[in-house]
Amino acid sequence: MISDASISDMFPALHQEIDGQKLVYLDSAATTQKPKCVIDAITQYYNHDNANIHRGVHTLSQRATKGYENAREKIATLIGASRAQEVIFVRGATEAMNLVAQAYARPRLVEGDEILVTQMEHHSNIVPWQIVCEQTGASLKVAKVHDDGSLDMDSFASLLSDDTMIVSMAHVSNAIGTINPVKEMCALAKKVGAVTVVDGAQAVGHMQVNFSEIDCDFYAISGHKMFGPTGIGCLIGKYDLLQETEPWQGGGDMILSVSFDETIWNKVPFKFEAGTPNIAGAIGLGAAVSFIQEIGYETITSKENELLKYGRKVLESIDGVTLVGASKHNAGILAFTVKNVHPHDVGTILDSAGVAIRTGNHCAQPLMERFGLTSTCRASLSVYNTTEDIDCLAKAIEQAITILG
Amino acid sequence: MSELRELYLEMVTDHAKNPRNRGKASPSDLLGTGHNPLCGDKIVVTVSVDGDVITDVKFDGEGCAISIASADLMAEVLVGKSFKEARELFSSFHELVTNDKSTIEVPRKLAVFTGVREFPMRVKCATLAWHTVIAALDNKKEACTE
Numbered sequence: 026m027i028s029d030a031s032i033s034d035m036f037p038a039l040h041q042e043i044d045g046q047k048l049v050y051l052d053s054a055a056t057t058q059k060p061k062c063v064i065d066a067i068t069q070y071y072n073h074d075n076a077n078i079h080r081g082v083h084t085l086s087q088r089a090t091k092g093y094e095n096a097r098e099k100i101a102t103l104i105g106a107s108r109a110q111e112v113i114f115v116r117g118a119t120e121a122m123n124l125v126a127q128a129y130a131r132p133r134l135v136e137g138d139e140i141l142v143t144q145m146e147h148h149s150n151i152v153p154w155q156i157v158c159e160q161t162g163a164s165l166k167v168a169k170v171h172d173d174g175s176l177d178m179d180s181f182a183s184l185l186s187d188d189t190m191i192v193s194m195a196h197v198s199n200a201i202g203t204i205n206p207v208k209e210m211c212a213l214a215k216k217v218g219a220v221t222v223v224d225g226a227q228a229v230g231h232m233q234v235n236f237s238e239i240d241c242d243f244y245a246i247s248g249h250k251m252f253g254p255t256g257i258g259c260l261i262g263k264y265d266l267l268q269e270t271e272p273w274q275g276g277g278d279m280i281l282s283v284s285f286d287e288t289i290w291n292k293v294p295f296k297f298e299a300g301t302p303n304i305a306g307a308i309g310l311g312a313a314v315s316f317i318q319e320i321g322y323e324t325i326t327s328k329e330n331e332l333l334k335y336g337r338k339v340l341e342s343i344d345g346v347t348l349v350g351a352s353k354h355n356a357g358i359l360a361f362t363v364k365n366v367h368p369h370d371v372g373t374i375l376d377s378a379g380v381a382i383r384t385g386n387h388c389a390q391p392l393m394e395r396f397g398l399t400s401t402c403r404a405s406l407s408v409y410n411t412t413e414d415i416d417c418l419a420k421a422i423e424q425a426i427t428i429l430g
Numbered sequence: 431m432s433e434l435r436e437l438y439l440e441m442v443t444d445h446a447k448n449p450r451n452r453g454k455a456s457p458s459d460l461l462g463t464g465h466n467p468l469c470g471d472k473i474v475v476t477v478s479v480d481g482d483v484i485t486d487v488k489f490d491g492e493g494c495a496i497s498i499a500s501a502d503l504m505a506e507v508l509v510g511k512s513f514k515e516a517r518e519l520f521s522s523f524h525e526l527v528t529n530d531k532s533t534i535e536v537p538r539k540l541a542v543f544t545g546v547r548e549f550p551m552r553v554k555c556a557t558l559a560w561h562t563v564i565a566a567l568d569n570k571k572e573a574c575t576e
Contacts, residue, residue: 044433365447366495367469367492367493367494367495368469368494369469369471369494369496369552369555370438370494370495370496373434373437373549373551373552374434374438377433377434384469385468385469385470386469386470390470393470399469399470399471399472399492400469400470428434428438428443429438429443429446429447429495
């Protein structure tokens with residue numbers, strides 16, 4: 026078991042002061058901090074290996090290509106894809122969702138078709154489908170969420186029908202941390218013949234995910250929420266479905282041959298990666314995968330669960346603090362409100378104490394509305410956090426109550 | 431920490447906790463709706479006028495301490511002012527909260543927001559009601575801090 030201090034020591038940005046106070050970073054659901062091994066991998070790439078991939082015959086191009094494709098292999102292994110070709114590099118989970126919406130769904134949907142999502146989705150799993158609905162005449166259905174933040178499975182099941190073509194759901198809610206039973210949901214969706222999409226942006230940094238076991242058709246990953254750099258993510262797709270899907274962006278590298286009479290697409294996954302990709306980002310993400318494997322999901326998940334339990338206990342003991350959507354299965358998110366203190370003020374006062382949290386609607390306005398709120402405070406945990414961080418959070422919340430409560 | 435104390439001065443927290451001008455101006459000759467997409471706050475400002483003079487300002491809506499206190503104190507300051515004076519006050523107030531070298535003079539009820547200039551993320555909270563009232567005076571009805 027690696028000690029708390031040694032994990033935190035791997036993250037240079039964590040060791041600084043904000044206005045003379047030790048930084049307490051509790052905003053990992055927005056983006057995780059980066060371990061030194063990730064920063065070093067990117068620096069090493071730019072210092073030594075920088076070149077374009079897949080075409081040059083020179084040494085640097087070969088090194089860059091190898092680094093980029095190695096990262097693809099690493100992601101495939103981590104996520105349990107059946108082969109590396111099932112991994113498409115994109116800018117992030119948002120782009121992955123848009124790729125599925127535009128390249129897979131849009132040409133196939135017609136008026137009368139339905140897309141099913143849940144009430145707890147991030148805007149990135151709502152808006153791409155609204156666009157497709159607008160384009161095709163399909164309609165969007167929404168499964169309800171219980172008061173405790175868990176998904177209402179009866180509502181979900183009742184909305185599945187022969188008209189349901191796509192079912193798209195968050196693996197983990199970004200706003201409240203609920204872990205959805207995606208395997209069960211995909212199995213139900215498959216019974217009506219729907220194609221399943223899982224938004225895994227908030228999952229992979231926290232727990233073991235197995236694409237083949239979940240048996241969804243598409244799975245979206247965000248690099249920067251799993252210790253990797255920003256601007257890189259992956260869409261994992263079932264190989265056969267990817268084969269059937271037409272490209273969504275044209276350009277270099279996504280073609281085998283081009284003439285004005287006929288252009289032939291490159292094979293999967295390259296036909297979805299038009300233009301020079303984020304090579305450094307992919308290599309950084311590969312390093313992040315190695316970091317996760319080194320620490321181990323067992324350590325990550327159990328530590329976060331302990332912190333979550335401790336955090337809930339501490340926050341609940343503060344008079345005036347109410348937890349929001351604190352479901353049993355939760356991936357390290359403490360969503361809360363403070364009586365008589367607006368989340369924005371809580372955020373400012375906490376920042377003055379060095380405590381970084383996120384306040385607002387968390388790009389999940391329909392979920393906020395579900396709970397009758399316009400915004401919440403969100404402290405989100407990662408493997409580098411400690412119980413002392415939670416104590417600092419609690420102390421700063423008490424200060425906010427003193428000032429404004 | 432001293433910056434935090436400058437932001438949440440007693441007059442600010444007092445007006446945030448107990449706003450005096452929440453409600454609807456009667457008659458509501460002019461109305462503006464303001465929206466801060468950053469935090470989702472919405473505010474409705476109603477204004478009574480007599481010719482070119484503002485005779486009453488009221489606001490309604492939810493918001494943080496800075497935006498509520500700012501709306502409440504703005505309402506107090508604007509009563510009896512002409513449209514032109516109201517615009518000039520907003521211009522001065524805007525400079526006060528955005529320019530950290532500014533020495534501009536404003537009424538005491540607005541000067542309490544000087545501390546906002548140390549918190550750039552909060553400028554929109556302090557100016558939401560002002561954007562909204564100016565939109566009302568301009569008959570634009572809707573204001574957005576973005």
